[in-house]
Amino acid sequence: MIVVSGIQPTGKPHLGNYLGAIRNYVKLQDEAAAQDGKCLIFLADLHAISMPHEPQDLHASTLEMVATLVACGLDPAKTVLFNQAQVPAHAELQWLLMGTARMGWLNRMTQWKDKAGKNREGQSVALFSYPVLQAADVLLYQATHVPVGEDQKQHLELARDIAQKFNNDFASEEAPVFTQPEPYIPKAAARIMSLRDGSRKMSKSEPSDMSRINLSDTADEMAQKVKKAKTDPEPLPSEMAGLEGRAEALNLITIFAALAETTPDAVLAEYGGQGFGHFKPVLAEKLVEVLGPIRTRFVELKEDREALDAILARGASQARELGRPTLDSAYRALGLVRN
Ligand code: AQP
Numbered sequence: 001m002i003v004v005s006g007i008q009p010t011g012k013p014h015l016g017n018y019l020g021a022i023r024n025y026v027k028l029q030d031e032a033a034a035q036d037g038k039c040l041i042f043l044a045d046l047h048a049i050s051m052p053h054e055p056q057d058l059h060a061s062t063l064e065m066v067a068t069l070v071a072c073g074l075d076p077a078k079t080v081l082f083n084q085a086q087v088p089a090h091a092e093l094q095w096l097l098m099g100t101a102r103m104g105w106l107n108r109m110t111q112w113k114d115k116a117g118k119n120r121e122g123q124s125v126a127l128f129s130y131p132v133l134q135a136a137d138v139l140l141y142q143a144t145h146v147p148v149g150e151d152q153k154q155h156l157e158l159a160r161d162i163a164q165k166f167n168n169d170f171a172s173e174e175a176p177v178f179t180q181p182e183p184y185i186p187k188a189a190a191r192i193m194s195l196r197d198g199s200r201k202m203s204k205s206e207p208s209d210m211s212r213i214n215l216s217d218t219a220d221e222m223a224q225k226v227k228k229a230k231t232d233p234e235p236l237p238s239e240m241a242g243l244e245g246r247a248e249a250l251n252l253i254t255i256f257a258a259l260a261e262t263t264p265d266a267v268l269a270e271y272g273g274q275g276f277g278h279f280k281p282v283l284a285e286k287l288v289e290v291l292g293p294i295r296t297r298f299v300e301l302k303e304d305r306e307a308l309d310a311i312l313a314r315g316a317s318q319a320r321e322l323g324r325p326t327l328d329s330a331y332r333a334l335g336l337v338r339n
Pocket residue numbers: 006007008009016017018019020021022044147148149150151152189190191192193201202203204205206
């Protein structure tokens with residue numbers, strides 16, 4: 001079992017990142033340790049330059065994200081925690097895979113279409129080719145399990161296509177260069193939506209801070225955001241069918257169920273018939289109960305920048321070792337000689 005996933009260090013990590021991805025990193029870290037496998041989680045700082053960013057803030061945000069991940073339960077003694085920029089093999093393998101990835105495949109990526117909008121010509125080449133770097137990120141370590149939110153499923157399918165085509169074109173069936181990675185998407189909370197618009201995903205890059213619960217929010221901020229969250233005037237139904245066409249209500253129920261580690265049906269069985277005036281304070285309380293201790297640990301950890309840098313340095317050195325054999329095989333398979 002080789003678990004590999006990454007998170008961008010830009011913007012503030014939010015509830016969607018936690019429920020859709022980070023919580024599963026922690027689960028899989030423990031499963032991998034129990035099976036003598038490996039877990040590698042990286043800060044995707046190379047991905048961060050695909051969009052406009054502030055160079056002077058990037059390292060500080062990377063360290064804050066390390067503090068967040070450790071506060072959420074990632075243990076640097078069990079997980080190889082590192083940033084891409086310290087492991088050049090990621091960028092090297094991306095280039096080696098560029099000859100295999102097809103323009104048509106990348107053109108179909110919905111994240112590219114969403115992020116580029118109508119101004120495709122004005123976007124960076126990095127934004128377009130970013131899914132190839134993502135493929136390199138996981139193929140480099142022969143990942144078997146890739147914990148991600150629903151929004152990344154398409155990119156992971158692309159990584160599988162790239163691995164398959166590369167193996168077909170440049171390796172034999174008996175000795176493939178790459179393993180096909182499997183997405184590991186949570187059944188519940190795979191896609192947490194904005195608190196202001198139930199048709200858009202909760203996202204770091206959304207300008208309104210009221211649209212998301214940040215893992216660094218105080219209890220009061222969380223309560224305010226839930227209070228102001230968009231809803232409708234109807235009471236909660238007692239069954240899921242009653243949430244059809246009520247995206248915002250469905251989102252709040254999904255969030256509560258995921259935090260309480262129960263099902264949306266069970267939440268509706270308990271709160272059906274009640275209005276949001278009653279349900280919202282209960283949800284805010286649950287948020288504070290689950291995220292409060294994470295925030296407390298984060299505030300402590302983020303002050304010790306030396307310790308955070310040391311975690312990244314150690315992780316990067318382990319990642320460089322772990323990635324070397326696959327990178328060498330990819331160079332060899334392509335006929336590129338390095339003496
Ligand atoms: N709303 C979400 N619900 C469930 N999972 C989510 N993820 C992101 N948003 C949601 C998952 O979090 C992991 C890390 O994401 P990322 O920061 O690397 O990339 P992202 O998908 O670009 O995150 P954001 O917050 O949406 O950032 P921007 O605004 O920059 O696009 C991934 O596994 C992702 O699936």
